[in-house]
Amino acid sequence: MKLTKKVVLARAKASDLDSIKKLNCWGSNLSDISIVRDIPNIEVVTLSVNNISSLEDFSHCQNLTELYLRKNSIRKLEELHHLKPLPRLRVLWLAENPCCGQDPQKYRMTVLRNLPHLQKLDNQAVTEDELSQALEEGEEITVPPANERGANGTTDFHSDQHFTESAAETESDPLNFSMEETNKIREQLGMKLLSREKFPFTSSKDGMSKKSSVLKAILLLLNELDIEGLEVVHKSTENRLRTLQIQEIQQDR
Template sequence: MGKPLTAELIVQKTKNDQLFQIKNLNLWGNDIDDLKALRQLPNLEVLSLSVNKISTLKDIGCCQKLQELYLRKNCISDIKELRYLVHLPNLKVLWLQDNPCADHPNYREIVVKYLPNLVKLDNTTITNEDKQNAQSVNILEDDFEEQTQNSNILNRPKSSLKESPKKQPYIFNQQEQQRSVTPEITQNQQNILNNNKNIERNENILCALLSLIKELDDSSLEVVKKEIDRKLQKNNLKRIL
């Protein structure tokens, strides 16, 4: 059984009690299974939640400024959870590898089609060939249409609701999504790619270490533990100074 994300944990990890100011949040390996607290982070841009117990992306859909999302080794089994990410126009980097949903035979094509603004998926750059292959995928339309219409109604001004009581049909295609992206996002695309390198590197190192630890005997584990303790003490001393 996991635990919910709390404001206290966010403050502990970021050393910042002004939640609206937080742009980068790393919660790698905390047994988190509830993300409702993300609603308090309207300016979040980079979110790392790998190695937790997350099964739904619903609350992540509230992070409208999110640019990078790392979700490796969680419990996301339904590929339709992607519908909660379709209204994140800034999202350029997504890692869903090692989730049950990634076993879907058309996993990559589905993600590329329904999140056409992505630049990188699972540490692999999305190519023109990926986009062409994605065009042949024709599933999830009803689910995405319903989620899109519901989101539009929730985000629409009250006056607009009175004037437009009828639901408008939603056309989900790459051109529509590209038109929703602001010029600023396009110009900053290279900056986003550069910023995610450190996070990707850390994720790869952590996964490699976890794999190696399984092969070590007790004496070797003791050596690793001492080195970790030494490193943590050194880092804490730097913060104090």
């Protein structure tokens, strides 16, 4: 799905793109975000839980300070090449993308080596020791991904098999929420975090099913959304239902 100017203006409650400094389109099934190139003063972008596969569009956002892209479809850490020219970027959330691979330490060191000005990565503060360590353990990225420069044989921190398995696991349990996960989402949406006492469900020996827990978490978040947010959720729900219905039809054949 393409992020359009109309949606951007509605979500940011703005009359023109130049006046927008914050944009939140979390969980909107987006894959084309090229419109961000036309938002020159954007500072904070929240696009977690979408289908974004490239960081190239963000290279045009010179005022960007915070970028939230958790749970997208970014497969190669070489995409970081597009963020290196951003002098003000201080916060990046890239966790739960295929590019993170199976070695979290290698992933973190590589990100910090290429983006040493970050103050927080994946909701964890960056330390001076980590930055020094990243110079030795991280891999420097000097070129964009292969598919963007017409060449093969580039760094990829996961195997296709791992990506397929991860995708299948996510598909079978797409919203494996916990209290921590719910609070991560609330933080990205600018909401107040929940205390354990106010959290509507916890694990027990009886065991509440994951699906039931997920449903409660979603309903809790719905209470915080305005009309525009609910419209986005409604559209995403319709798309998800349509996908599941197609899968059922194919299985019955």
